[in-house]
Amino acid sequence: MKHGKVTITVYGSNQICASCVGAPGSKDTYEWLQAAIGRKYKTDQVQYEYIDINNPPAVEAHQQFVERILEEDLFYPIVMVNDELVAEGIPKLKTIYQELDRNGLSLQSN
Template sequence: MNSNEVEIVLYGAQTLCPSCVNLPSSKETFEWLEAAIARKFPEQPFKMTYVDIYQPTGESEKLSFAQRVIDEDMFYPVVVIKEKIVGEGNPRLKTVFAELEKYGYKAM
């Protein structure tokens, strides 16, 4: 069982990504992802952070990555774990879970 808390950062916006019209909003994706991770890795600490790309707050690296999402026209929401992009537009649980397992998370 993992005892180190990993931060999962979801960069998104209130408006839908122009290419993601039929997908859930960034906030809905954030809530869905948080619930799915908690179910897959119960009693293993993780931190979910939401960053609005148009009104970012927080550390300078989050501010600069939010700007990068805009500048590079990434499909958002963008899911980042330890500076690695693990999902863009419509994140896949399998990819997110696999990345967490690299940090010692064990499925229950």
């Protein structure tokens, strides 16, 4: 089990994925994840970032992954935990929580 900082990256677009009609938008998913994760985990070691696939930042890793999204027609939003793809399209909290647990994120105390 790893301990330390966890980066959650959401890749998405203002336009909803053609195969995900009826699903929440990428930005909505990004905000929903922050709220859901904050209710379960201590978030002092969590960093969030949202990457617009239509206008990615000038960071090589992000640009390369955006190219992959477009070339492979991946469903977005895509959720990454420390560069590990954990959700594509409509994310499932259980899968994301499992990856956060593997990364040693501490639970909120009751």
